[in-house]
Amino acid sequence: MRKINIIEPKVPQMPSRKMVAAYARVSMESERLQHSLSAQVSYYSSLIQQNPAWEYAGVYADDGITGTKTNDRTEFNRMIADCEAGKIDIILTKSISRFARNTVDLLNAVRHLKDLGISVQFEKEHIDSLSEDGELMLTLLASFAQEEVRSLSDNVKWGTRKRFEKGIPNGRFQIYGYRWDGDHLVVEPEEAKIVKLIYVNFLNGLSAESTEKQLEEMGVKSYKGQHFGNTSIRQILGNITYTGNLLFQKEYTVDPISKKSRKNQGELPQYWVENTHEAIIPMEVYQAVQEEKARRRELGVFANWSINTSCFTSKIKCGRCGKSYQRSNRKGRKDPDANYTVWICGTRRKTGNAQCQNKDIPEPMLKEACTAVLGLDEFDETVFSEQIDHIEIPAPYEMVFYFKDGRIVPHRWQSTMRKDCWTDERRAAKGRYVQEHQLGPNSSCFTSRIRCDQCGENYRRQRSRHKDGSFDSVWRCASSAKCSSPSIKEETLMALCAKAMGLDEFEETAFREQIACIHITAPYHLSIHFFDGHTFEAQWENKRKMPKHSEKRKQHMREVMIQKWRERHGESNDHSGDDQPVYGNAD
Template identity: 55%
Template sequence: MAKITKIEPQIPALPTRKKVAAYARVSMETERLHHSLSSQVSYYSELIQKNPEWEYVGVYADEAITGTIAKKRDEFKRLIADCDAGKIDIVLCKSISRFARNTVDLLETVRHLKELGISVRFEKENIDSLSGDGEVMLTLLASFAQSESESISNNVKWGVRKRMERGIPNGHFRIFGYRWEGDQLVIVPEEAAIVKRIYQNFLDGKSRLETEREFAAEGITTREGCRWVDSNIKVVLSNITYTGNMLLQKEYISDPISKKRKKNHGELKQYYVEDTHEPIIDMETFQYVQSEMARRRELGALANKSLNITCFTSKIKCEKCGKSYVRNTRKNRAKVSQLGDQLVGWVCGSSKTKNGKCKAMEIPEYILRQKCAEALGLEEFDEDAFAEQVEVITVPEQGILNFHMTDGTEKTLTWVSTAKKDAWTPEARKKASSYRRNHAMKRYDVTCFTSKIKCADCGNNYRRQTRTKASGEKYHLFVCATTNTCSNNCIHEDTLRELTAQALGQQALDEAVFLKEIDHITIAPGGHITFCFYDGHEVSMEYSTKRRMPAWTEERKKKQGEAIKASFTEERRRKMSETMKKIRSEKYWASTKAKR
């Protein structure tokens, strides 16, 4: 009988639909362009959804954002992120200029998407980035788009400058103390009072730093609620707008692509417009403040009364990096010395900064005063004479001071630091030694026994060591510091704590009581330990110096048994059997021979 096989009809597989998104952008926030953006979004939404081969992902739209800088476009960045996540296969865009006006950004983005297999299609130019000549056409047309952007920028700049020539500012800039009502600046009384106070403080001789601290103490903040800092105060003191006049084009954009702003130091024309709004500060006061700021800038740190300055401030310069030396005060750890409780010196200012590379050594102030007196030909240092006769001191290298006098002469003197020798007097050494003997150093491996255990054989201290058992468990013991030459025994920390508790009559060691009552511990060879108390009496004990062998765990016993069993192979058993037979045979014949 013939075999019959039923063949089921095949259902044709539907082609996988492409995931498609669109990108739209307008660069200015106007009603007309807003309508244009809405039209782009509607058009591409309808276009994608009508195509049966496409799956609608969405339309990404940036409004009122330039196309020259990609990192400022949030929707554009979200589009690229979704492409990286595999959510999009095709990106539609009206034109190259809508996608990017920066040639570098355009090509980098398109190439990145091309590596992911994502097509970018530009409707106006009829270009597909995955096509053979797509990138060549993109490069050419993107260059035109960038040139167009630069041309538009130049046209806008020309219009802005023409308005400036007529005294019209470029937009409604923000300034503390005023607000815009239409095209007119109007005073904000509360803010104007703060502006006047900033100027008054400066006229009273206060530094900007003093004003900053004063405002912080009183809770006075900027319009955004932030703290007033030196830079904010400087802007207020140097802004001519507070006089009721305007200086236009104080800044300009050097590159229309990067949008980098620069201060106008004479590169472009500026326009001074008088009587444009009500003043907060009169012109005479403003001009005086500018001249005073210039005078203080010339004086440098000496003009800032809030700084702790001396006659040497701004007078000592490092020849290696050009920075001024600054005063450095630190605590004298020895404390018992002719230098007092504080050590004062002068170091290069760059060494105090975070990434300072200058390694010039500190000049002790007492040596600096001695050398200044020597350069001036005086027995003792005189600040007035120094300020009058010395213009500046330069430091070319360690140990050399070049004195540049106001009369044009120069003197070079050498010096050698003796600060360490002067600080460590016999009294200071004795005090430090006594402190170290009775106080443990503040380290993680220090215990109450540190510096308390003495070797009876060589007289040195015992030190704590950490060892590791085969199981990975760590333990501690104390050994003589001269382990290589001293034969005295070590002692385990656990044993030491038990013996110390017994000597103090405690069940468990109380470290506070130990430090209070026991002066030191002496360990002699053979396991003899003596506890010496502060009241003069001693307690002697003995301990075992035999090496401690760790007890075998059940796991280790089992592992060792299995290893022994595994080692007895059939071949090994046979060899051992033959060996034993031979030994027994030799013993038998030897005993038989002896009997004969």
């Protein structure tokens, strides 16, 4: 018999197309480079769409952004995010220098994409990042691209210095009080008045912060229309351009990759050009301000008369973190006479114990230690300022006094402030305050006021909810597991306290004002103590109300128990006879 083979038609499987994107970049904004960027975008769009094995995933283009950093390259970062989302399989780019001019950033990006299985193809260098020698070639060529940036930077710096030597500024910088008219700085009259005011205020002893407040009240804004901050005021006080002269290369770029700038402290030459524009501030006034700044810098915090200083200011140093101790005035919560002053490490004051654990020093203890070290009968600020250079706090309760004559005297101290300030009156007031304010979510006016004399613990509140939604509150001893003192219902407590105060109904305000505490002196016996000293003795009884069961209810419970017994022992419900077990009483 012949065998018939049925051949099923097979649908040919087309290979999946690769998602291909391109990256383009120009580093400067100009008409020529804009045309270059447009040409790159058009070229790659056409190239990708003409390849049948590729699917167009877009062209990412950064316009006028340097290739030395990836942080500010919006389109580059968006492309990386789309790669992580699985939207791209291949990236095309013109050259290594277009992709990145920083070797580290280039290799990090390529390695990250390689881990994702994404190929980066550099057209000019003919390199595929997924090939065997791709990373080696990229490392070498990226180093050349980075060095090219350094070479270009050096050439730009050379040209800039040549212009400085001829008195030509490096571009049109922004400065408050002036505007550019062609290649010349011209005074802006209204802003010039503010510049003069800033200089006059400083010479009259005002700080930059005081001038900041004054300008805010006047409604004066900065060059860009923002708040005129004290930092801008200090920059104006140190800018020699206001004298009608220019000083070039006051700052310089450390390296072209990081692009970090640094103040020129003599590392590079500076260029002084006189009488380039109209002056707002005379040179002698500018010099006077610089001398005053140096004087205030030497005086430190004492130069600012608005700061409340003492003889200890800036003289107490933390031996652990090196910061100065700062004065702190603290207030008692309830008693106005309980105010006190302490000296606290600046680091600890700002960050807490995480950074520095040196102890605070009460000012009376500090004066007492200084008096002992100086050999005086009582503390004298003048003698302290004349003899002591500074005090170092190497560890808690330790001081090291450094005299101006070179002597070093260690000293140990112990704070007694807590013991000294806790008089009987203040202790009673504190206890009253705690009783009135130490309330939690499950507490009331009785919280922390009911004491068990048998074990010494406080009574605590317990609440139980009924089916109808109502609550019952009962007060039990905190050691009820070990203590035999009975519980007492809150409604019973309220009734006894109202009776003790001579009221028809319990009033919480009257209770807080009159009753200090309640002692459970014996089982079912309590003593109510008033603030005026008298007491009120009372007894109570906890009555248990048990519902009485009817005969019908008792018979029902017997049948339920018999049924449960049968189910547990596998017996059927149709058992009858005298051998049936009987539960409960027949009546």
